[in-house]
Amino acid sequence: MNHWKKLLCSLTLVGLILPITSISAAAEQPAGTKNLVPIREIAEQNGAEVSWQQKTGQITIRKNELTIVAKVGEKQALVNGQVVPLDNPVQLTKGVTLMDAGFLAETLKGAPEDIFISLISEGNGKEAAKYVHTSVSGVLSPTLLSQLWAALEGQNGKITNKAIAKHVENNTVHRNVTYTFKTELTSINITVRMNHNGLVDDLYIAAATPDVYQKPSYDDPSAYTEQDITVGQGDLALPGTLTLPKGEGPFPVVILVHGSGASNQDAAIGGAKPFRDLAVGLASQGVAVLRYNKVTYEHTYKVASQPKFTLKQESVDQVNDAVDLLKKNSNIDPTAIFVAGHSQGGFAMPLIIAEDKQHDIAGSILLAAPSSSFVDVLTEQQDELVDRMERLGLDTKIIKEQADFYKNVAAIVKDPQYSVDHLPEAFPLQPAYWWFEQRDYVPAELAKTQNTPMLIIQGENDVQVSMNQFQTWKSALQGHTNVTYNSYPKVNHLLSSYDGLSIGQEYAEPSNVSKAIIDDIAKWVLKSN
Numbered sequence: 001m002n003h004w005k006k007l008l009c010s011l012t013l014v015g016l017i018l019p020i021t022s023i024s025a026a027a028e029q030p031a032g033t034k035n036l037v038p039i040r041e042i043a044e045q046n047g048a049e050v051s052w053q054q055k056t057g058q059i060t061i062r063k064n065e066l067t068i069v070a071k072v073g074e075k076q077a078l079v080n081g082q083v084v085p086l087d088n089p090v091q092l093t094k095g096v097t098l099m100d101a102g103f104l105a106e107t108l109k110g111a112p113e114d115i116f117i118s119l120i121s122e123g124n125g126k127e128a129a130k131y132v133h134t135s136v137s138g139v140l141s142p143t144l145l146s147q148l149w150a151a152l153e154g155q156n157g158k159i160t161n162k163a164i165a166k167h168v169e170n171n172t173v174h175r176n177v178t179y180t181f182k183t184e185l186t187s188i189n190i191t192v193r194m195n196h197n198g199l200v201d202d203l204y205i206a207a208a209t210p211d212v213y214q215k216p217s218y219d220d221p222s223a224y225t226e227q228d229i230t231v232g233q234g235d236l237a238l239p240g241t242l243t244l245p246k247g248e249g250p251f252p253v254v255i256l257v258h259g260s261g262a263s264n265q266d267a268a269i270g271g272a273k274p275f276r277d278l279a280v281g282l283a284s285q286g287v288a289v290l291r292y293n294k295v296t297y298e299h300t301y302k303v304a305s306q307p308k309f310t311l312k313q314e315s316v317d318q319v320n321d322a323v324d325l326l327k328k329n330s331n332i333d334p335t336a337i338f339v340a341g342h343s344q345g346g347f348a349m350p351l352i353i354a355e356d357k358q359h360d361i362a363g364s365i366l367l368a369a370p371s372s373s374f375v376d377v378l379t380e381q382q383d384e385l386v387d388r389m390e391r392l393g394l395d396t397k398i399i400k401e402q403a404d405f406y407k408n409v410a411a412i413v414k415d416p417q418y419s420v421d422h423l424p425e426a427f428p429l430q431p432a433y434w435w436f437e438q439r440d441y442v443p444a445e446l447a448k449t450q451n452t453p454m455l456i457i458q459g460e461n462d463v464q465v466s467m468n469q470f471q472t473w474k475s476a477l478q479g480h481t482n483v484t485y486n487s488y489p490k491v492n493h494l495l496s497s498y499d500g501l502s503i504g505q506e507y508a509e510p511s512n513v514s515k516a517i518i519d520d521i522a523k524w525v526l527k528s529n
Contacts (some may be wrong), residue, residue, distance in 0.1 A: 035087065035088065035100060035101050035102070036088060036091060036098035036099060036100060036101060037098060037099065038097070038098060039090075039098065039104065040052075040096075040097070042104055042105070042108070043061050043063075043104070043108065046063070046108040047063055048061050048063035048066075049062050049063070056071065057092070058070070058071050059071070059072070064111070066079070066107070066108075066110070066111040067079075067081075068107060070086075070090045071090060072089075072091065072092045072097060073089055073091075074086075075088065075089040077099075079107060079198060080111060080194070080198045081197070082112075082199070084107075086100050087100050087103070112194070112198055112199070113177045113194055113200070115131065116128055116131045116192060116200055117163070117190065120145050120146075120148050120149055121149050121159070121161060122149075123146050123147075123149055125141070125143060125146030125147070125148075128145045128146075129142040129145055131199060131200050132199065132200045133195055133197070133199040133200060133201045135201060135235045135302065136200070136201060136301055136302050136305070139301045139304060139305035140200065140202075152188065156183040156184070156186055156188055157183045157184025157186075158184045159181050159183045159188075160181055160182045160183070163179040163180060163181055164187075165179070166178070166179055167180075171228065171293075172228050172230040172237075172239040172240075173195075173237050173298060174193040174195060174202070174239070174298070175194040175196075176191050176192070176194075177192045177194065178190070178191040178192075179191075179192070180208050186207055186208070188206070188208055189205070189208045190203065190204075191203065191204040191205070191206075193298070202298070202300055202302055203300065203301055212271040212509070212510050213268070213271055213272065213273050213510060214510040215280075215512075216277050216280070216512035216513070217515075218280070218281050218515050219277075219281070219284075220280075220284050221280075223245065223283065223284040224245055224246060224280060224283035224284060225243075225244050225246065226241050226242070226243050227241065227242045227244065229325065231290075231292045231318055231321045231322050231325060232317075232318060233321075235299070235302060236295055236302065238294075238298055239265070239293055239298065240265050240292025241265055241291055241292075242289075242290050242329070243279040243280065243282075243283040243289045243290075244283060244288050244331055245283045245285075245286045245287065245288060247286075249332065249333070250330065250333040250334075251286060251287065251288040251331060251332060251333060251336075252287050252288065252332075252333055252336035252337075252338065252362075252526065252529045253287070253288040253289065253290060253326055253333070253336065253337055253338065254278075254282060254287060254289050254290070254338045254365065254521070254525065255290045255291075255319060255322045255323070255326070255339045256275050256279070256289060256340055256345075257315055257319060257339060257342065257345030257346075257348065258275075258315070258342065258343075259344045259345055259368075260343060261296070262297040262300060263293075263294045263296075264293050264297055265291040265292050266291070267291075267342065269494065269507055270507035270508040270509070271507070271508055271509045271510035271511055272494045272496060272507060272510075272511045272512070274342065274494050274496075274513050275342075276291075277495075277512050277513035277518070278513055278518065278521075281513065281515070281522075282522055282525075285518070286522070286526065288331070288332060290325075290326060292322070294314075295318060296314060306431075307431050307433055308431070308437075309431060310437050311348055311434065311437070311438050311441075312348075312351060312355075315341075315345055315348040315351075315352075316348055316352050316355055319352050320355060320356075323356070323360050323361065327360065333529065334360070335362060335529075336528075336529040337360055337361055337362055338361065338364065338365060338528075339352055339364050340364070340365035340366075340367055340521070341366060341367065341369060342369075342495075343367070343368050343370070343464065344370075345367075345369075346366035346367055346368065346369020346370070346443075347443050348443075349364050349366055349369065349443065350447045350450060351441070351446070352364070353447075353450050354450070362452075362453070362528060362529070363452060363453040363454065363525070363528050364452055365454070365455045365456075365521060365524075366454065366455070366456045366457065366473070367457050367495060367517075368458060368459060368462055368464070368493050368495065369456070369458075369465065370443065371444040371469045371470075371473045371476065372443075372444070372469060372472060373438075373439070373442050374435070374438060375409070375410035375414060376410070377465065377469065378406050379407055380466060380468065380469075381406075381463070381464055381466075382399075382402065382403035382406050383403065384464075384466050385399055385503060385504075386399055386400055386403055388501055388502070388503050391501065392501060392503065394503075405428070408428070409427075409428055409435075412424055412427065412428075413435050413436060413439055414439070418436060419436060419439075420433060444472055444473055444475075444476035444477070445476065447476065447477060448477065451480070452482075453482040453528055454477070454483045454484070455484045455486070455520075455521065455524045456470070456473050456483065456484070457488075457495075457517060457520070457521075458470035458487045458488075458491075459487070459488050459490075459491030459492050459493065459495060460487050460488060460491065461489070461490050461491055461492045461498055462491070462493045463492070463504055464504070467487070470485070470487060484524060486517075486520050488514060488517065491514055491517070494507060494511060494513075495513040495514060495517055496511035496513060496514060497514050498511070
């Protein structure tokens with residue numbers, strides 16, 4: 001089978017293509033043009049637009065998100081940036097450009113990502129795997145791809161065989177094509193991450209929820225500019241944004257580190273985008289901000305394929321890459337690089353400081369950061385939620401069952417018979433290694449041995465990280481004179497002010513980071529600079 005036939009399988013999503021019409025001009029081809037067809041005629045018959053540059057001989061064919069570029073005389077074409085060899089060179093005969101009939105017909109049936117989605121929806125993992133890059137082929141295997149659709153239907157109910165929406169968004173690492181499918185129970189988004197060679201580099205699957213986020217009043221677009229950046233290199237490089245204040249630098253900068261879970265660069269959840277708020281708010285006050293997609297978000301399946309993936313790989317290594325990137329930027333003051341970690345990102349902050357071998361980090365900012373071991377925080381979090389729900393008069397049966405589950409997890413992790421070298425056979429939360437490699441890590445204890453200036457910020461209405469954790473920071477660091485503590489009466493875990501008793505339900509509603517928090521961070525950074 002020809003190379004292009006392997007790349008461009010004829011199967012496509014129902015409803016995403018126009019039918020290929022008969023090749024009416026084939027019988028009238030001049031001698032020497034067998035199996036070639038008029039490009040413009042066939043393209044336009046199939047809903048594509050064609051442009052021609054006479055000087056260079058370049059032909060560009062566009063249909064939806066599909067772009068084909070070819071040149072007269074060349075025996076290859078570019079399909080969404082990927083080189084595809086042709087059986088015959090592109091020809092110009094009597095003012096008509098001609099191209100391989102089979103290649104043009106198959107390519108116009110759909111972009112590679114459309115074909116990939118169609119194949120996995122049919123359970124044809126063997127063919128779908130041909131579209132997968134080697135960086136993730138170990139986990140996006142023919143077997144997994146054959147079973148993926150059925151697994152999704154097992155969780156969400158029967159999936160309609162036609163996407164109700166398709167959205168394309170490019171970043172510096174991937175071309176992200178998101179398909180929205182309706183199911184019996186809900187709607188889901190399947191994002192196919194395409195690399196620059198036009199191959200599937202990862203997948204991200206999540207519930208389809210409306211974007212109800214509203215920009216904060218302190219967002220002044222005239223006060224800042226934004227640049228696309230890439231943090232790190234290789235298979236786990238991360239796309240991000242550097243938000244710069246208007247005016248002359250160099251500026252102090254804050255690097256933002258995510259909490260737990262797979263999050264984009266805005267740390268978007270429900271109606272909130274706290275990292276976006278911090279970026280625009282701080283930049284409006286003269287402080288640059290670097291934020292990036294979390295590695296578990298941008299490279300979900302690659303990470304899942306690593307059984308010994310660690311907290312360091314999840315939350316620490318990227319900071320080192322970000323610092324190196326910022327030190328080379330003339331707009332940034334290399335002596336004023338700060339790091340702010342939210343929730344798990346703050347939990348990892350002492351590890352981040354420990355990895356700062358060159359002492360490039362001028363200060364750390366902890367935003368709703370646990371001070372105790374991870375499993376202790378997890379247990380406390382469950383008890384806090386149950387207590388708050390009971391105070392609100394809500395049914396706690398399901399939540400208590402959830403609390404018992406996590407307490408059981410904590411008990412297993414603390415069991416001395418287990419370790420990273422002897423993991424339990426059936427640990428309920430995978431990967432088990434991630435839990436056991438940090439079992440003895442207590443952030444406040446490590447921070448005791450460090451002397452980097454710290455700003456510790458805590459919401460008093462936080463159901464996920466309680467004020468007990470804030471008090472533990474104070475107790476552990478009471479001898480440190482370069483630590484500042486701020487708490488805010490109504491602020492919840494998303495750093496927004498909430499009048500009610502927070503149990504997390506309010507996350508779905510539009511909210512913004514409290515301006516008081518942004519003001520305090522800006523003052524502290526500029527004073528420390």
